[in-house]
Amino acid sequence: MRVEHLNCACLCPRGWPWLVGAAADTAMGEICCHCLLIHGEEGLILVDTGLGRADLRAPVQRLGRAFTAIARPRRDETLCAIDQIEARGFRASDVRDIVLTHLDLDHAGGLSDFPQARVHVHAAEHAAAMHPHWRERGRYRSCQWQHAVRWQLHDGAGEDWFGLRGLKTLPGTSDDVQLVPLPGHTRGHCAVAVRAAQGWLLHAGDAYFHHGEMSDPPQRPAAIEALQGLLNTDRGLRLANRDRLRTLATQAIAQMRVFCAHDALELARLQAAGG
Numbered sequence: 210m211r212v213e214h215l216n217c218a219c220l221c222p223r224g225w226p227w228l229v230g231a232a233a234d235t236a237m238g239e240i241c242c243h244c245l246l247i248h249g250e251e252g253l254i255l256v257d258t259g260l261g262r263a264d265l266r267a268p269v270q271r272l273g274r275a276f277t278a279i280a281r282p283r284r285d286e287t288l289c290a291i292d293q294i295e296a297r298g299f300r301a302s303d304v305r306d307i308v309l310t311h312l313d314l315d316h317a318g319g320l321s322d323f324p325q326a327r328v329h330v331h332a333a334e335h336a337a338a339m340h341p342h343w344r345e346r347g348r349y350r351s352c353q354w355q356h357a358v359r360w361q362l363h364d365g366a367g368e369d370w371f372g373l374r375g376l377k378t379l380p381g382t383s384d385d386v387q388l389v390p391l392p393g394h395t396r397g398h399c400a401v402a403v404r405a406a407q408g409w410l411l412h413a414g415d416a417y418f419h420h421g422e423m424s425d426p427p428q429r430p431a432a433i434e435a436l437q438g439l440l441n442t443d444r445g446l447r448l449a450n451r452d453r454l455r456t457l458a459t460q461a462i463a464q465m466r467v468f469c470a471h472d473a474l475e476l477a478r479l480q481a482a483g484g
């Protein structure tokens with residue numbers, strides 16, 4: 210399976226480079242939205258969607274006034290997954306499946322650009338997004354899934370996946386793409402495991418935000434810790450799951466590469482490595 214690493218949105222909060230200490234590493238000056246484009250057996254598969262065209266054309270209506278003012282998404286449609294896919298000579302209908310780590314607005318925004326795709330998500334995440342608690346209302350934007358989404362909900366115990374649990378999303382094909390539940394950031398948050406030609410890729414979504422969190426000993430800017438504290442639905446679960454991810458990342462199992470959604474340095478390294 211050939212896998213490409215795409216950046217499908219750029220968030221540019223004021224002061225971010227200073228907060229994360231990006232002076233030493235200019236790649237960290239903006240927040241990327243790391244998505245995967247998988248060339249699968251039955252068509253294209255997207256892992257996460259970043260922001261979509263409609264989000265960039267009407268950000269306040271689609272993303273909300275607060276998110277737009279604070280996150281300051283760059284209004285560059287060439288970053289949208291649909292534009293990057295069309296630039297490669299494909300059409301929206303060539304994307305057969307979308308596998309989402311979770312339904313936060315910066316991960317689900319591109320859904321409406323691929324109305325024909327099957328959308329795989331954990332059942333607990335779907336339930337949270339459809340019936341959010343008052344604290345969750347700002348993060349989920351129902352306007353992003355007002356078209357007739359072909360939801361494919363996944364639940365159950367799954368199978369052992371390197372000590373975690375894996376739920377196969379595309380049974381019956383040779384494409385091995387699994388949802389690996391890692392709740393804490395949101396109720397049904399998952400990592401997505403992809404068996405690529407060079408070994409396993411583990412897209413950890415928002416289970417962590419900064420590459421330093423995966424090093425041993427971990428290093429994390431205080432601003433990142435504070436931001437995660439604001440966004441967690443269950444702090445204890447998220448920290449426990451982050452520690453399990455660090456164990457996987459530092460053990461270098463089967464050439465596994467672990468990365469998160471918003472770390473520009475990880476994205477640049479994986480793009481340079483060619484998948």
Ligand SMILES: [Zn+2]
Binds near residue numbers: 316
């Ligand atoms: Zn996110």
